[in-house]
Amino acid sequence: MALVSETTTRMKGGLDLGGTKVQAVVTDGADVVLGQARRETPRRGGPEAVMLVLADAMRAALDDAGVEAMGLAGIGIGAPGAIDADSGTVLHVPNIDGWDDPYPLGPALAEELGRPVRIGNDVNVAVEAERRFGAGRDFESFLGVFWGTGVGGGIVIDGRHLVGRGSAGEIGHVCSKPGGRRCNCGLDGCVEAYAGRGALEERARELARERKTVLFELMEKRGRDRLTSGVWLRALQARDRVAEELIQRAVQALGVGIGSAVTLLDVEAVVIGGGLGERLGPEWLARIEAAGNEHTFFRTPPTYRLAELGDLGGAIGASLLE
Amino acid sequence: MALVSETTTRMKGGLDLGGTKVQAVVTDGADVVLGQARRETPRRGGPEAVMLVLADAMRAALDDAGVEAMGLAGIGIGAPGAIDADSGTVLHVPNIDGWDDPYPLGPALAEELGRPVRIGNDVNVAVEAERRFGAGRDFESFLGVFWGTGVGGGIVIDGRHLVGRGSAGEIGHVCSKPGGRRCNCGLDGCVEAYAGRGALEERARELARERKTVLFELMEKRGRDRLTSGVWLRALQARDRVAEELIQRAVQALGVGIGSAVTLLDVEAVVIGGGLGERLGPEWLARIEAAGNEHTFFRTPPTYRLAELGDLGGAIGASLLE
Numbered sequence: 047m048a049l050v051s052e053t054t055t056r057m058k059g060g061l062d063l064g065g066t067k068v069q070a071v072v073t074d075g076a077d078v079v080l081g082q083a084r085r086e087t088p089r090r091g092g093p094e095a096v097m098l099v100l101a102d103a104m105r106a107a108l109d110d111a112g113v114e115a116m117g118l119a120g121i122g123i124g125a126p127g128a129i130d131a132d133s134g135t136v137l138h139v140p141n142i143d144g145w146d147d148p149y150p151l152g153p154a155l156a157e158e159l160g161r162p163v164r165i166g167n168d169v170n171v172a173v174e175a176e177r178r179f180g181a182g183r184d185f186e187s188f189l190g191v192f193w194g195t196g197v198g199g200g201i202v203i204d205g206r207h208l209v210g211r212g213s214a215g216e217i218g219h220v221c222s223k224p225g226g227r228r229c230n231c232g233l234d235g236c237v238e239a240y241a242g243r244g245a246l247e248e249r250a251r252e253l254a255r256e257r258k259t260v261l262f263e264l265m266e267k268r269g270r271d272r273l274t275s276g277v278w279l280r281a282l283q284a285r286d287r288v289a290e291e292l293i294q295r296a297v298q299a300l301g302v303g304i305g306s307a308v309t310l311l312d313v314e315a316v317v318i319g320g321g322l323g324e325r326l327g328p329e330w331l332a333r334i335e336a337a338g339n340e341h342t343f344f345r346t347p348p349t350y351r352l353a354e355l356g357d358l359g360g361a362i363g364a365s366l367l368e
Numbered sequence: 369m370a371l372v373s374e375t376t377t378r379m380k381g382g383l384d385l386g387g388t389k390v391q392a393v394v395t396d397g398a399d400v401v402l403g404q405a406r407r408e409t410p411r412r413g414g415p416e417a418v419m420l421v422l423a424d425a426m427r428a429a430l431d432d433a434g435v436e437a438m439g440l441a442g443i444g445i446g447a448p449g450a451i452d453a454d455s456g457t458v459l460h461v462p463n464i465d466g467w468d469d470p471y472p473l474g475p476a477l478a479e480e481l482g483r484p485v486r487i488g489n490d491v492n493v494a495v496e497a498e499r500r501f502g503a504g505r506d507f508e509s510f511l512g513v514f515w516g517t518g519v520g521g522g523i524v525i526d527g528r529h530l531v532g533r534g535s536a537g538e539i540g541h542v543c544s545k546p547g548g549r550r551c552n553c554g555l556d557g558c559v560e561a562y563a564g565r566g567a568l569e570e571r572a573r574e575l576a577r578e579r580k581t582v583l584f585e586l587m588e589k590r591g592r593d594r595l596t597s598g599v600w601l602r603a604l605q606a607r608d609r610v611a612e613e614l615i616q617r618a619v620q621a622l623g624v625g626i627g628s629a630v631t632l633l634d635v636e637a638v639v640i641g642g643g644l645g646e647r648l649g650p651e652w653l654a655r656i657e658a659a660g661n662e663h664t665f666f667r668t669p670p671t672y673r674l675a676e677l678g679d680l681g682g683a684i685g686a687s688l689l690e
Contacts, residue, residue: 187532201632203532208525210509210634211666219665220628224545224620231665298546306542306625307632310523312532343541343553344533 057113059121059161060365061100062168063087065141065195068096070103071361072111075119077179079358081111092144093136097151101158120162122367123151124171124360134165140230141195164367169215170207171363172353173200176317178366180354187313190353191217191304192320193296194275197238201311217307218242222299240299243322246292247273259288275325282326296322297330301337309343319353328352379435381443381483382687383422384490384680385409387463387517390418392425393683394433397441399501401680403433414466415458419473423480442484444689445473446493446682456487463517486689491537492529493685494675495522498639500688502676509635512675513539513626514642515618516597519560523633539629540564544621562621565644568614569595581610597647604648618644619652623659631665641675650674 056075061068064087072081083106088095100123108115127139134152139145156163173190176182182190186205192198197218201208208214218238219231226235230244239245250261250273264277264284281289304316316338318331335350342348355362378397383390387409394403405428410417422445430437449461456474461467478485495512498504504512508527514520519540523530530536540560541553548557552566561567572583572595586599586606603611626638638660640653657672664670677684 199632203525203530208530208633210525211636211668212634213666214525214632214634216631216634216665219631221624221631221663222546224624224663233663233665236665302543302546303628306628309538309541309543310521310536310629310632311530312534312536312538314533341543341546341555343538343555343558344535346533 057111057118058365059104059107059118060361060363061104061121061123062171062360062364063096063100063123063125064168064360065126068099068103069357069361070100070107071358071365072107072113072118073362073365075365077175077355077362079362080113081107081109082358082361083107083110087142089143093142093149093151094154096142096145097149097154097158100151100155104159115159115161118161120164120368121155121159122164122166122171122364123155124166124168124364125151126168129165129167131165134163136165166364166367168360169198169200171367172319172355172360173202173207173215173363174366175355175359175363176319176353177202177205179362180359181317181319181351182315185314185349187311188315188317188348189217189304189307189311189313190215190317190319191300191323192353193241193300193318193323194320195243197241197300197303198320199307201307201313203311203313217303220303220306222302237299237303241296243273243275243278246278246296249292250288253288253292257288260284260286261289275321278322279325293326293330294333297333297337300334302341304334304338305341308338308348309341312344313348315349315351317351317353319355319359324353324356379433379440380687381426381429381440382683382685383426383443383445384493384682384686385418385422385445385447386490386682387448390421390425391679391683392422392429393680393687394429394435394440395684395687397687399497399677399684401684402435403429403431404680404683405429405432409464411465415464415471415473416476418464418467419471419476419480422473422477426481437481437483440483442486442690443477443481444486444488444493444686445477446488446490446686447473448490451487451489453487456485458487488686488689490682490686491520491522493689494641494677494682495524495529495537495685496688497677497681497685498641498675499524499527501684502681503639503641503673504637507636507671509633510637510639510670511539511626511629511633511635512537512639512641513622513645514675515563515622515640515645516642517565519563519622519625520642521629523629523635525633525635539625542625542628544624559621559625563618565595565597565600568600568618571614572610575610575614579610582606582608583611597643600644601647615648615652616655619655619659622656624663626656626660627663630660630670631663634666635670637671637673639673639675641677641681646675646678
């Protein structure tokens with residue numbers, strides 16, 4: 047009996063809270079996923095509704111693993127926005143409607159599931175997962191770039207996360223073009239203003255008024271209401287000119303930001319993840335590498351790798367929170 | 369006697385090897401300068417000639433302090449270019465004629481002066497001096513920017529230097545304008561290509577063909593053969609339009625680089641030093657701060673300070689090498 051109890055208490059739960067989906071995993075305490083489940087992030091009901099969906103996703107992942115909640119040593123949540131890890135409070139989430147005030151997500155979920163809950167930044171936990179189990183495992187230092195709806199980043203130096211005053215790594219808001227396109231954050235010319243999927247879609251809608259593109263056709267065919275990474279990939283495969291131009295422009299912006307970051311940080315590697323990064327794959331990774339090297343000061347540029355943990359990386363990383 | 373011996377062995381020598389001058393100090397082991405001397409960097413004779421001038425400057429600083437070389441616990445050199453600190457070898461110095469091959473500067477000077485010699489990167493030792501005794505002393509994290517002939521930088525996070533693979537902090541080669549002016553390093557649009565004193569002088573010579581400027585008049589009046597920081601300051605005070613435009617453009621480039629670095633590093637402070645930074649003083653520091661904040665993602669921007677150790681900072685920092 048002692049042995050069983052010891053084994054079970056090493057298991058952990060991880061939750062990745064995204065703007066469109068919630069991903070839950072139950073792991074062996076490291077990178078073996080014993081169970082998983084996915085839910086849509088509720089568009090209404092504010093933080094309480096989100097908390098209940100997180101609990102539901104975790105219960106489904108526990109079912110999938112054949113484990114009781116009490117079998118988990120703890121649960122971690124990777125959340126976007128501003129976080130107070132000590133109190134488990136999420137202060138504000140820009141991408142979730144109605145989440146404008148601080149909400150004690152950690153304590154509320156701990157009460158709901160009866161297990162201790164930790165909260166961390168969604169990008170940081172994904173970087174930690176890649177550091178320990180993924181594309182970053184061979185390197186003492188790397189820059190993680192998560193290219194999705196936004197462009198998030200995390201920095202590992204000497205095997206440790208660089209946090210600065212708490213929020214280091216915002217590569218999406220490095221200036222890629224002074225005086226350039228206005229970003230959602232209010233600054234001009236950010237990497238994200240050219241490369242984020244949100245900005246790409248906005249620009250595609252503008253261009254679609256004047257030019258032919260299959261982007262929105264593909265979107266409707268696939269039953270989506272926005273240009274997902276899969277839609278962009280199909281459009282590129284169909285040699286859609288608008289898609290090619292916009293993604294190439296995104297790659298240039300990523301190159302400026304990544305090259306500048308490498309010049310500052312002198313890291314061994316750059317790891318590209320996120321929905322678009324992973325979906326577009328090795329061919330576009332090579333283009334990002336070429337664009338990054340155009341702005342890299344050092345004679346020996348870093349190694350470029352795709353993130354390896356895919357959709358589950360954020361949840362696995364969250365499960366590692368302690 | 370024991371007390372005297374204890375006191376003397378704490379004293380240290382520091383040498384700052386610049387492209388135009390060599391600065392030597394003898395310190396109490398911390399920031400009290402007991403003696404100092406300055407020499408011109410020899411333009412001919414390669415690394416041996418430089419080594420002999422370094423030895424001469426150190427002997428003069430020892431004289432000034434009234435101390436024998438044997439009274440020093442050790443001597444540090446801050447050197448530009450690529451360094452192998454372990455062997456004390458300077459591999460290559462771009463700004464000193466004839467220094468194209470690796471030269472064992474540390475061992476050679478140790479033999480000449482009879483004391484152990486350590487070598488470090490010139491910018492890193494200046495940042496270390498500011499961290500311990502200067503404008504960085506109140507902060508756990510800061511970005512040091514040395515605005516002179518080139519634009520050097522150093523990063524302190526959690527009280528430690530960020531080195532990456534060995535050369536982190538190259539803020540002068542962060543991209544400030546994609547497709548912009550070609551930098552000496554071969555990249556396009558680097559901060560240094562707009563803000564470095566070398567680039568500024570080159571551009572001023574071009575503009576002087578078509579426009580009126582007092583820059584070169586002031587240079588000749590002061591008996592100089594290049595546009596020193598003092599010349600730029602006088603020209604700005606005289607409201608010279610060419611000088612104002614070029615320095616304002618430099619500040620914009622610094623703002624893009626510094627803002628991007630802050631967005632990545634989330635440091636508490638930015639410390640501006642170097643010949644131009646210190647000479648232009650608080651008024652231009654405020655303009656650099658405003659330009660940096662235009663490209664800074666965080667709502668609470670960092671504190672901007674001028675470096676405090678001035679011309680001796682590099683040599684004091686070198687004396688701290690262990």
